[in-house]
Amino acid sequence: MLSLRDLNRATLARQHLLGRHKGEVTDVVHRLAGLQAQEPRPPYLGVWSRLEGFGRDDLHAALRAGAVLRATMWRATLHLVTAADFAAFRRLLEPMLLAAARRFDEIDFAAVAAVADRLLAERPHTFNELRPRLLAEFPGGHDRALGYAVRLLTPLAMVPTEDRWSFPRDPAFAPPGVALDPEPSPRALVERYLAAFGPATPADAQTWSGVRGLRPVMEAMELERLAGPDGKELFDLPGAPRPGGDVPAPVRFLPDFDTLVLGHADRARVLADEHKGLVTTKNLRVRAVYLVDGFAAGTWQVKRSGRKARLLLAPFGAAPGAEVEEEGLRMLAFAEPDAAAYDLGVEG
Numbered sequence: 193m194l195s196l197r198d199l200n201r202a203t204l205a206r207q208h209l210l211g212r213h214k215g216e217v218t219d220v221v222h223r224l225a226g227l228q229a230q231e232p233r234p235p236y237l238g239v240w241s242r243l244e245g246f247g248r249d250d251l252h253a254a255l256r257a258g259a260v261l262r263a264t265m266w267r268a269t270l271h272l273v274t275a276a277d278f279a280a281f282r283r284l285l286e287p288m289l290l291a292a293a294r295r296f297d298e299i300d301f302a303a304v305a306a307v308a309d310r311l312l313a314e315r316p317h318t319f320n321e322l323r324p325r326l327l328a329e330f331p332g333g334h335d336r337a338l339g340y341a342v343r344l345l346t347p348l349a350m351v352p353t354e355d356r357w358s359f360p361r362d363p364a365f366a367p368p369g370v371a372l373d374p375e376p377s378p379r380a381l382v383e384r385y386l387a388a389f390g391p392a393t394p395a396d397a398q399t400w401s402g403v404r405g406l407r408p409v410m411e412a413m414e415l416e417r418l419a420g421p422d423g424k425e426l427f428d429l430p431g432a433p434r435p436g437g438d439v440p441a442p443v444r445f446l447p448d449f450d451t452l453v454l455g456h457a458d459r460a461r462v463l464a465d466e467h468k469g470l471v472t473t474k475n476l477r478v479r480a481v482y483l484v485d486g487f488a489a490g491t492w493q494v495k496r497s498g499r500k501a502r503l504l505l506a507p508f509g510a511a512p513g514a515e516v517e518e519e520g521l522r523m524l525a526f527a528e529p530d531a532a533a534y535d536l537g538v539e540g
Contacts, residue, residue, distance in 0.1 A: 193419040194426070197437025199391065199461045200486045205433040206388050207452050208242035209444050209483070217243060217250040218259050218274055225384045226273035227451050229262050232357035233527065234447035234480075235272045240526050241444050248356070248529075255358050261349040261368055262359065267402040267454075268292045268344060275370050277384075282347055284376035288402040289344040296337040301345055304330065308342040309367075316351045316364035319343070347372060356529075378409045383429065389455040391418050391428035399457040422458075441486035443515045445523045449478045453488070463488045467508050482516060492520065494527055501531035506539040 194202070204210045206223070213220055220243050221227065227235040240246050251272075254260040261278050265271040268289055293301060307329045311317060317325075322342065323335040330338060342348075349368040352358045385397045394407035415427045428434075446452060452462055453471065463471060463481070467488060471479050481488040482505070490507035503524045505512050512520075517536055524534050 193423075194391065194421060194434075195437050196421045196461065197486070198434065199420060199426075201437055201439050201441065202391060202428075202432075202434040203389060203452070203455075203461055204441055204483075204486055205435050205439075206390065209452070209486075210435070210439065210441055212244040213242055214244050217246065217254050219243075221254075221260050221272055222274045222277065223388060224451055225277060225388050226265060226271040228266075228449040228454060229270045229272045230449050232355070232359040234449055236357055237445070237447035237480075237523065237527055238450050240523065241446060248526075252352070252358050255352040258369055261370075262352070262363075263347070263349040263368060264289070264343055266400060270350075275368070278347075278349070278368055278372075279370040280373050281376055281381060282372050283374065284378065284381060284403060285401075288404070293341045293344045296334070296341060299333070299337060299341050300330075301341060304338060304341050305345045308346045312346070312348070312365065312367060316366035318362045318364050320362055322365075378403070378406065379413060382406060382410055382413060382415075382427075386415070386427065386429045386432065388451075390432055391416075391420070391426035391434070392456060393420075393424055393426060393458070395457040396455070400455045441483065443519045444483045445492065445520060446481050446483065448480045450480070453478055453481060462486070464508075470506075470508065482512075482520065484512075484516060489516075494524065495537075496528065496531070499530075499532040501528035501534050503534070503536045504539060505536065511538060 208220060217239060220239050227238045229235045236248060236251055239251055258275055260272055261275055262270060262272050263278055265273055307326060311322060311325055319339045323339045326338040327333060327335045347368055348365040350359055351364040351366050353360055382397060385400060386392060389400060394410050397406045398404055410427045416430055418426045418428060420426045471481060471491060479491040481491055490505055492503060492505050495502040495504050501524055503520045520536055521534055
């Protein structure tokens with residue numbers, strides 16, 4: 193039986209949070225099967241915590257080259273994924289995306305998608321540009337509903353710019369420039385998920401991806417079966433890293449909406465149940481957390497005042513130690529590169 197600490201260390205090892213990866217930025221994006229990207233900056237911070245020697249321009253260059261895309265993917269939310277993963281898995285998500293779009297049952301989805309394809313073939317559009325054009329084609333419709341349907345049903349990627357974090361407030365969208373696999377593999381999805389988040393249950397994989405019906409897929413695969421700390425059956429890839437709960441885990445800072453916090457139905461391997469309400473807000477924002485000994489020990493946010501940047505920590509219990517302060521200030525310098533002064537404060 194795996195202890196909670198065993199489970200924690202196994203997942204941290206795969207997330208490159210026990211030791212930073214030495215390699216390319218695309219390696220990390222691939223190995224994590226993407227990073228949630230509701231906002232432009234958090235994925236950069238997520239990579240910074242996982243990749244040795246990472247510089248902002250590394251990810252910016254990968255986005256500009258089309259090797260990494262910012263697009264609607266897992267759970268119908270925006271993610272940074274490799275172009276190869278977008279091509280491999282986007283069609284597998286179509287039933288989930290269609291189900292999400294059906295909240296607007298008055299829309300002729302096929303007709304809207306066809307018009308969107310025609311408009312976006314002309315040039316990239318922001319959704320502020322696209323919605324009025326859709327409304328002109330479908331008079332009497334609701335512009336927000338039409339735009340939402342396009343976001344979900346039309347394979348699109350945001351167009352990167354020269355902004356600091358690669359995207360402006362109102363980004364343009366365009367076709368992704370990759371051919372989608374017409375026969376995507378649920379088995380490949382399970383393998384990629386377990387490589388990044390395992391050991392895990394089918395419910396975990398489904399929560400992370402939004403794809404249903406993964407239990408029979410996992411049961412038909414040649415996977416290891418393990419008992420978790422609560423006795424539940426966990427699946428894992430044969431030979432996948434499970435370093436043991438006694439392995440040291442360094443302090444790490446994770447951004448808002450980090451993939452580790454959102455990667456499981458049961459988040460106890462990184463976030464204690466009593467702290468969930470301090471991390472996930474009523475409006476579904478997932479706050480940035482810092483890890484001590486592998487587990488979420490508090491939330492953090494950046495406060496900017498003119499040329500001064502402050503890292504404000506809100507610990508769940510014990511006051512942050514020197515290692516937290518040192519790593520936090522390093523992260524702050526990366527997050528706010530144009531600040532002239534940096535400091536750290538603690539709430540409470």
